[in-house]
Amino acid sequence: MAAGALWGLVFVAPLMLPEYPAALQSVARYLAFGLICLPLAWFDRRELRSLSRADWRHALKLAFVGNLLYYLLLASSIQRTGGPLSTVIIGTLPVVIAIVANRRNAERDGRLPWRRLWPALALIALGIALVNRTELQAVLADPARDVGAYTLGALLAVGAVACWTWYPLHNADWLRAHPDRSPRAWSTAQGLATLPLAAIGYALVWGLDAVRGDPFAMPFGPRPAVFIGLMVSVGLLASWLGTLCWNAASQRLPTALAGQLIVFETLAALLYAYLWRGEWPAPLSLLGIGALVAGVLWGVRVRPEPVIAQAHPD
Secondary structure, rough: OOOOOOOOHHHHHHOOOOOOHHHHHHHHHHHHHHHHHHHHHHHHHHHHOOOOOHHHHHHHHHHHHHHHHHHHHHHHHHHHHHHHOOOHHHHHHHHHHHHHHHOHHHHHHOOOOOHHHHHHHHHHHHHHHHHHHEEEEEHHOOOOHHHHHHHHHHHHHHHHHHHHHHHHHHHHOOOOOOOOOOOHHHHHHHHHHHHHHHHHHHHHHHHHHHHHOOOOOOOOOOOHHHHHHHHHHHHHHHHHHHHHHHHHOOOOHHHHHHHHOOOOHHHHHHHHHHHHHHHHHHHHHHHHHHHHHHHHHHHHOOOOEEOOOOOOOO
């Protein structure tokens, strides 16, 4: 729940910086994350020294797919849709991860009984559909809204879902295989792995702007104090602290159950987006939010059942 509340911040940041390119916001957030992890690494230096090359390669893959690529797709989507639609598409993650993890990790985590899991997933899906219907109606009724850009934003959000379905499954693989390792150190390791990727990305964005003759004021844009302050805040709270909370949960919970709890990110993001827009959700959206909450409350009551291995006929 804490990770979801912290991760919800990343959905409102692009709305607060609409004039900043999504690519710049993505690399800047993770550059801040990596730089923040440099001094934090001192507290986990022994744990970090014990990581093998294979561990660091795994952290690098997680950093690229789950951090940079995911947030680039998400920020690009939010800037085209306005926030809530991207939020509810990302909100399908509890359903997607639960289904995939329940099939993929049954032997390790136990299997959540489908007959008891489906009602929870159906309620979550219904909530997503209700909020999505309200947002789509608002878009179609607004003559100033570019439906093509809105559609592209939706597709980018689907790509973000694919990235963040891959990330928690492979992140949990490492954490469950290393139950004695510190979730905090693994969060810091991912930040350190992100740093060189983000630095290269920042240089590429700056260089491409210079080649194109873009008038955007690099390196920090037209509102440097706001930009730097927001990126540092998101890097510390959402990237490092949120990842720490998620790692601690992933080490203790079946992945299919943890996946359902990502719905708190959706709920937090909806709350922040509506607060930023200064409006109340429509009645249908409130009904959808209620369905999301009901689905999670139902889902967390489902307990995994151990998978009994079949004896070999010989």
